[in-house]
Amino acid sequence: MTDQRTDSPQHNHQMQQQEHQMQQQDRPTPQQAQQSPEVHPDTPAWLDGEGLHLADDQLKRKISNKPVSASAISGLIDGCPAKFTFTSLLADTVIPKTPDDPRVRGTIFHRACELYYNIAPQERGEHIDFERFEECKLQALDENPDMEDDPGLRAWLESASQRFCSMGPDSTDVTVARYRTDNGTERPATEMKISLHLDGVRRRVFGAIDRLVAASPDDPRTVIVDDFKTGRKASVYSEHMRFADFSYLRQQTLYAMLLEHDTRTFENGWNPIGGRLLFPLAEQVTVHDEGSGQDMQLPMKNGALICLDVKDESHRKRTLEEAARTSDMLDHEYEMNLYEYRPSNLCAWCPLARICPAARISDRENAQQAAAGQPDAATLAPAIVCA
Numbered sequence: 001m002t003d004q005r006t007d008s009p010q011h012n013h014q015m016q017q018q019e020h021q022m023q024q025q026d027r028p029t030p031q032q033a034q035q036s037p038e039v040h041p042d043t044p045a046w047l048d049g050e051g052l053h054l055a056d057d058q059l060k061r062k063i064s065n066k067p068v069s070a071s072a073i074s075g076l077i078d079g080c081p082a083k084f085t086f087t088s089l090l091a092d093t094v095i096p097k098t099p100d101d102p103r104v105r106g107t108i109f110h111r112a113c114e115l116y117y118n119i120a121p122q123e124r125g126e127h128i129d130f131e132r133f134e135e136c137k138l139q140a141l142d143e144n145p146d147m148e149d150d151p152g153l154r155a156w157l158e159s160a161s162q163r164f165c166s167m168g169p170d171s172t173d174v175t176v177a178r179y180r181t182d183n184g185t186e187r188p189a190t191e192m193k194i195s196l197h198l199d200g201v202r203r204r205v206f207g208a209i210d211r212l213v214a215a216s217p218d219d220p221r222t223v224i225v226d227d228f229k230t231g232r233k234a235s236v237y238s239e240h241m242r243f244a245d246f247s248y249l250r251q252q253t254l255y256a257m258l259l260e261h262d263t264r265t266f267e268n269g270w271n272p273i274g275g276r277l278l279f280p281l282a283e284q285v286t287v288h289d290e291g292s293g294q295d296m297q298l299p300m301k302n303g304a305l306i307c308l309d310v311k312d313e314s315h316r317k318r319t320l321e322e323a324a325r326t327s328d329m330l331d332h333e334y335e336m337n338l339y340e341y342r343p344s345n346l347c348a349w350c351p352l353a354r355i356c357p358a359a360r361i362s363d364r365e366n367a368q369q370a371a372a373g374q375p376d377a378a379t380l381a382p383a384i385v386c387a
């Protein structure tokens with residue numbers, strides 16, 4: 001009689017195959033996943049044991065037409081697809097924006113910068129004009145009448161503006177490039193939108209560049225890609241860091257590749273020679289010391305200006321591969337109508353934390369507090385339910 005050990009490779013392989021078959025049998029077919037749960041026929045989306053599903057046809061169309069962007073790559077590859085889909089399509093319908101929301105604050109600060117750098121160079125002057133920046137800041141606030149009187153928001157914006165204006169000439173006294181929009185209009189390159197195809201990525205790739213800076217008086221094609229960041233912590237990416245976060249470098253590399261292929265302004269595209277992250281509020285920057293193998297935190301007084309190499313071949317290859325994977329994921333998710341969970345220690349900070357069956361919430365006090373502060377089932381119900 002053959003002694004078939006239960007931990008033999010053959011046995012394990014058979015078990016894995018059976019497990020895989022059972023998982024496949026349990027998975028919803030695309031047809032099943034197209035149907036919303038009968039108990040909540042009008043809800044635009046629902047969660048079950050597998051992930052998030054969309055019931056609303058308009059939302060499905062948005063996924064069908066969604067281009068690949070830096071935030072989609074981060075949300076789908078680095079983060080949780082269910083969370084990303086909820087936050088990008090549904091969260092705003094049930095979670096009101098508040099003046100202390102970092103996204104609200106960041107948007108208003110970005111708008112102030114956009115207004116300031118849209119002013120003609122001869123009018124704006126060579127050096128940063130504090131009074132003009134203040135006017136732009138107030139205009140950006142005026143555009144948000146629901147928020148503008150909030151003292152916390154006003155104090156934060158004041159601090160961000162002052163710190164930005166004090167960052168130094170490399171950050172503030174720049175010549176903004178000019179570009180042609182899709183309809184041929186020439187304008188300053190702030191909030192510059194580009195949407196086109198990159199090799200190997202099936203969907204269109206989209207980027208919105210905060211500020212494109214002219215880098216050579218002799219060649220208007222030569223530029224630096226700037227991005228404003230409003231976080232208090234910054235880091236200089238190294239793959240050897242303890243918490244290596246490629247997302248900002250990926251974003252700037254993606255923008256550089258889009259610029260090279262953008263022929264609206266120059267028939268040979270742009271020549272981006274670098275990227276920069278401007279962190280006016282940064283109080284510390286983490287850098288990795290290759291010699292000691294340690295990460296170090298450097299305190300900052302006047303924010304941080306971080307320069308990035310957007311020509312690095314390995315980063316470009318990785319960026320393009322991740323863009324292609326994101327495109328394929330969007331196709332697959334749309335086809336299956338399934339946006340899977342990817343639980344992590346960050347679940348406590350996810351707006352679905354209180355209804356998600358896969359949420360991983362640790363016992364740590366800050367995680368418990370964060371999870372308790374997320375919207376409850378009743379608040380979320382008009383947008384999403386747990387089936």
Ligand code: SF4
Nearest residue numbers: 080343347350356359
């Ligand atoms: S709680 Fe976690 S697993 Fe669930 S949707 Fe949010 S991030 Fe994803």
